[in-house]
Amino acid sequence: MDCVVFGATGYLGMRLVPALLSEGHRVRLLARDPSKLDDVPWRDQVEVSQGDVSDADSVRKALEGQQVLYYLVHSMMRPDFVQFDHDAACTVAEAAKAADLSRIVYVGGIIPEGQELSDHLASREEVGKLLRQSGVPTVELRAAAIIGAGSASFEMLRYLTDRLPLMVTPRWLRTCVQPIAIRDVLYYLVKSADLPAEVNRPFDIGGPDHFTYTEMIRKYAEIARLPKRLAIPVPVLSPWLSSQWVNVVTPLPRALAVSLMESLENDVVCADHDIADYIPDPDGGLTRYREAVELALSHVRDGDVHTRWWRAEAEDAPSRPLPTDPDWAGGSLYDDVRECHIAADSATAWRAVETAAVESEWSGVPWGWSLRGWLDRKSRGGTSPDAGKNRRSLEHRELHDGESLDRWLVERVEGPRFLRLxxxxxxxxxxxxxxSVRPDDDGGSVLRQRAVFQPYGLAGQAFWNGLAPARKAFLAGIARDVSAIARTLADRGAELTPHGK
Structure with missing residues (x-):
C-alpha cells in the first residue's frame, strides 16, 4: 500500500515509518527539512517530498498517487497553534479529497464529555472533525498520555518525578489519566490503514490501566527505584501557575509545558473500547503501565545516553529515545567523554586497560571514593571472605561479563576493544x-573514556555537578594509569596477562 506521512520527523512519525516499512508498505514523507532524515537507517527505503502542511502546492504534490495519509501534525510549540492547525487541516482535507485518497489516519486526544476543553484538546478535536468532513474516510485515534521516551507527556512525568521528592497536588493532579504505550499506538496506526471504507469516526485508545496523575507519578517513582514521593494537597494552583515552576524544574520548552499542563484539567479516560470491533488487541494484550515505563527507562538503566540508530531494529526501539528526538528527551543521564593518545599498539593498550581495571586503584580517584567503598563494605557486614580472590582468579585469562573487581562490576567486555564497568x-x-581502544594512524592507539551517571533525583544531580573537579581528576588519572601500564608492557616486550602490572 502507498502511504504518505505528514509529521514524519516528529516523535510519532520517526517511529511509525519503520513500522510501516516492516509491514511491506511503500512510504513517502513530507518534511520541511529533509536533511533531518539523512542519517536514519531507512532513508533509502522512502521517498521524501520537501514542503509544509501550510503550503497547498507542496501538500498536493506529496499526496499524488498515494492511498493512505498519516496526519501526525500538531504545532504546540507555536503561540498561534490553534489557528495554524485549523488552517493546515483545511488545506490537507481539501487536497486529500482531490487526490482521491482511500484513508486518512490521524492521532488526536481523548475528549472528555461535559468538560471545558483546554486549547490543546479543543484544537485536536477540531482537526479531527475537519479531516472526517473531508469526504475521505478518516480514523481518528484519540490517546491520552503516550508512554515512551521522547513523548512530551512522558518526559514531563519523568522530570517531575525525578526532580521533585515533595509535590504539591492541586486539583489538576487528581484528574484521571489512561496512558498507552507507544508500541500499542504504533500497532493501532499500522492496522488502521486496512480498515474498511465505511469507517469514518474517532476511536479512544488506551492501555489497560487508569489512575490519577498523582498515582502515575508515584508508580513511576516505584518503577524507577526512586524514594517514595510525598504529596501535599493544596486547594488552589492553576495549571498556568503550575506550568511556570514546571518550566523551571524540567527542560521542556515553556510553550509545550503550558499546553500540557492546561490539558491536565481534563479527565482523559477512554469512554469505550469499541476499536476492538475493528482492530483486535495485539497478541499478549495491551501493554500495562509498569511494562511501558520499564521499556521507556531501559536505555537509562543501560547507561545509554545517546541512542544509536542500530537500536531501531530492537523490539523495544519505539520506547527508547531516538537521535532525532529533542534535546530534552531521554531523561537526566549525564556523560563525560574524553580521549587520549597512547604510545603503544592497540593490543598492548588493551592489555593495559584490563590490567588497570583488575587493579582498580585509579590514581585520580575522587577523594571520597575509598571511604565510600569502606563504608559500603562495613554496612554489608564487613569485608567479604572472598575479598582478594577476584584478582587471583583473573590471572592467566581475560575479563568476562559479570566479573566483580573490588568496587566495580564488569557489565560488558568486548576484547580487545571495549570494557564497560x-x-x-x-x-x-x-x-x-x-x-575503549582503537588503533591510531601513527602505530599507537587512542583510549576513549566515558563516564555515565544516572542521578537519583536532585541529590544525584547535585552530586554529579558538585564533583566536577574530582570527576575531571578521576578521568585524567585513568588515562595516566593506562598509559603508564602500556609503556611498561611495551618496554618489556613481554606477553603479559590481564594481571600483568
Missing amino acids: RAEVRLPGRLWLEL
Whole structure:
C-alpha cells in the first residue's frame, strides 16, 4: 500500500515509518527539512517530498498517487497553534479529497464529555472533525498520555518525578489519566490503514490501566527505584501557575509545558473500547503501565545516553529515545567523554586497560571514593571472605561479563576493544565507566573514556555537578594509569596477562 506521512520527523512519525516499512508498505514523507532524515537507517527505503502542511502546492504534490495519509501534525510549540492547525487541516482535507485518497489516519486526544476543553484538546478535536468532513474516510485515534521516551507527556512525568521528592497536588493532579504505550499506538496506526471504507469516526485508545496523575507519578517513582514521593494537597494552583515552576524544574520548552499542563484539567479516560470491533488487541494484550515505563527507562538503566540508530531494529526501539528526538528527551543521564593518545599498539593498550581495571586503584580517584567503598563494605557486614580472590582468579585469562573487581562490576567486555564497568559503591545514582581502544594512524592507539551517571533525583544531580573537579581528576588519572601500564608492557616486550602490572 502507498502511504504518505505528514509529521514524519516528529516523535510519532520517526517511529511509525519503520513500522510501516516492516509491514511491506511503500512510504513517502513530507518534511520541511529533509536533511533531518539523512542519517536514519531507512532513508533509502522512502521517498521524501520537501514542503509544509501550510503550503497547498507542496501538500498536493506529496499526496499524488498515494492511498493512505498519516496526519501526525500538531504545532504546540507555536503561540498561534490553534489557528495554524485549523488552517493546515483545511488545506490537507481539501487536497486529500482531490487526490482521491482511500484513508486518512490521524492521532488526536481523548475528549472528555461535559468538560471545558483546554486549547490543546479543543484544537485536536477540531482537526479531527475537519479531516472526517473531508469526504475521505478518516480514523481518528484519540490517546491520552503516550508512554515512551521522547513523548512530551512522558518526559514531563519523568522530570517531575525525578526532580521533585515533595509535590504539591492541586486539583489538576487528581484528574484521571489512561496512558498507552507507544508500541500499542504504533500497532493501532499500522492496522488502521486496512480498515474498511465505511469507517469514518474517532476511536479512544488506551492501555489497560487508569489512575490519577498523582498515582502515575508515584508508580513511576516505584518503577524507577526512586524514594517514595510525598504529596501535599493544596486547594488552589492553576495549571498556568503550575506550568511556570514546571518550566523551571524540567527542560521542556515553556510553550509545550503550558499546553500540557492546561490539558491536565481534563479527565482523559477512554469512554469505550469499541476499536476492538475493528482492530483486535495485539497478541499478549495491551501493554500495562509498569511494562511501558520499564521499556521507556531501559536505555537509562543501560547507561545509554545517546541512542544509536542500530537500536531501531530492537523490539523495544519505539520506547527508547531516538537521535532525532529533542534535546530534552531521554531523561537526566549525564556523560563525560574524553580521549587520549597512547604510545603503544592497540593490543598492548588493551592489555593495559584490563590490567588497570583488575587493579582498580585509579590514581585520580575522587577523594571520597575509598571511604565510600569502606563504608559500603562495613554496612554489608564487613569485608567479604572472598575479598582478594577476584584478582587471583583473573590471572592467566581475560575479563568476562559479570566479573566483580573490588568496587566495580564488569557489565560488558568486548576484547580487545571495549570494557564497560558499573560502580558498586553507594551513590545517589548509578555510575558507569567505559574504556575503549582503537588503533591510531601513527602505530599507537587512542583510549576513549566515558563516564555515565544516572542521578537519583536532585541529590544525584547535585552530586554529579558538585564533583566536577574530582570527576575531571578521576578521568585524567585513568588515562595516566593506562598509559603508564602500556609503556611498561611495551618496554618489556613481554606477553603479559590481564594481571600483568
